[in-house]
Amino acid sequence: MKYNAETRHYFETTARAGHLSGAKVYRGAAGDREQGSWVQFDLKFASGNLADARFLAFGCPHTIAAAAWVAEQAVGKPVARRLPDSVQAISLKFAVPLEKLGRLLIVEDAWLAAIDAGLKVEQ
Amino acid sequence: MNAAEGVNEARAHTQAGALPVYLDHAATTPVDPRVAARMAEVLNSESEFGNPASSHDYGDIAGALIEAARAQVAAAVGASASEVVFTSGATEANNLAIFGVAEYYRDVGRHLITARTEHKSVLDPCRELERRGWRITYLKPDGGGLLGPDQVAAALAPDTVLVSIMHVNNEIGVIQDIAAIGDICARHGGARLHVDAAQSVGKCAVDFAALGIDLLSLSAHKAYGPKGAGALVVAQRAGAGGARSSARGGTGVHLTPLQFGGGQERGLRAGTLATHQAVGMGTAFALAVRLQESETARIAQLQQRLWQGLSAIGGVLRNGNAQRSVPHLLNVSFEGVEGESLLAALQPHVAVSTGSACTSALAEPSFVLRALGRSERLSESSLRFGLGRSSSERDIDIAIAVLSREVARLRRIAGS
DSSP states (O other), X not given: OOXXXXXXXXXXXXXXXXXXXXXXXXXXXXXXXXXXXXXXXXXXXXXXXXXXXXXXXXXXXXXXXXXXXXXXXXXXSBOOSSOSSXXXXXXXXXXXXXGGHHHHHHHHHHHXXXXXXXXXXXX | XXXXXXXXXXXXXXXXXXXXXXXXXXXXXXXXXXXHHHHHHHHHOSSSOSXXXXXXXXXXXHHHHHHHHHHHHHHHHTOOGGGEEEESSHHHHHHHHHHHHHHHTTTTOOEEXXXXXXXXXXXXXXXXXXXXXXXXXXXXXXXXXXXXXXXXHHHOOTTEEEEEOOSBOTTTOBBOOHHHHHHHHHHHSXXXXXXXXXXXXXXXXXXXXXXXXXXXXXXXXXXXXXXXXXXXXXXXXXXXXXXXXXXXXXXXXXXXXXXXXXXXXXXXSOSOOOHHHHHHHHHHHHHHHHHHHHHHHHHHHHHHHHHHHHHTTSSEEEESOGGGBOTTEEEEEETTOOHHXXXXXXXXXXXXXXXXXXXXSSOBOOHHHHHTTOOHHHHHTEEEEEOOTTOOHHHHHHHHHHHHHHHHHHHHHHTO
């Protein structure tokens, strides 16, 4: 399979791969390794903003690239119960084939799970 | 070369605009320059372009080239030249063998035996026969990919007309015990033995007559010949095709052709023969046999080097019985890594095949590895390394270095 330059870049760099720990760090995950796709986000909340974000991902290059991009884009932005961009826009950005759109929904589910975990405590 | 040097070498190799290291010789091989030169001679010749079926001098010259190539192909596999039917490749040869036998012997029986780990060009015709009302037995190999000849014996029925078992498996490289299966088919008396040997020539000995094979499929492009060239060897020897076949009339195996229009190739494969393709295949096969011993020894050392390097990564499992396989193929699964990502990470540096059949955007796990009992995840995270004539120690070291780095990176990202 061929991947566009954006997918290649975020798949290969994955700057925010890893864990966060400490106060006001909230975790959310979705998917299942045995099913081929699993994503986890660690988010650090600070005064209503996302101070930091890390991800882990088991999956195809589109899944990894999308998770890496989401983690990068969200830092410094207000906490909100949505991805930095719509699933449709992310699918276009990374030229995700139609058959793989479900993988982006796993990224979204993991993200929302982490946000919800934080909002539950912080609000 | 240590791991760091290997990664630097891979980086320099890629930055220099070089193509990735090619370790996918089981998918196809480059045409050997000696083969290409001989084919170009035929294509450029003022006297060798004739239709081999024509009755003038041009036809005679082309016909002689075809017959010389036929003799080379026959010699490479222990057959008689008159038994070789040129085709467009092994896929066509497999189709001709299976449908040709099925159609000719349909009144004798409608049962066929094959293995779950055969190539798609055998399995898909079998499924088509099933759709037409045939009974197909799909034998399950052991965890190493090997069939027990007793499995074939147990599956044979009075109405079995064909047993189709490949020689060297295209994904894991294991060599089936064709001689024993041939004996069993001969004792049955009515079951012909078809063997897909697309991966065999130049890698291990193939003796058509001695192994008791009735039909043998061959491919040129897996042995440094051109794509679009292959052959089906159809036994003409007395006793071939089973005692009951001979009793039914004539010696050898009978086939109903799949295409009509000229009667070429003993009436089994109509169409004007491509002289340069046949010459290319003959030249490639002669070369493959000549180089087999030295190349196999050299490649066995490279395979050992590759396996040692990969197993040092940890969480790497070898697929297929290592004691009964050709050294040209090494199939391994990587724990804790997703297959498509692994392949994508390798793409800029090393060209290999994945254990997934990428017929769509969503990869399916290898059905061969699934048949061996590997889990869906491990089947999907497998790589097939195909070593060949151009492979060097440097290629192997680059592959080990890149894989060591990328497997560690992907496991880290996955939290494995």
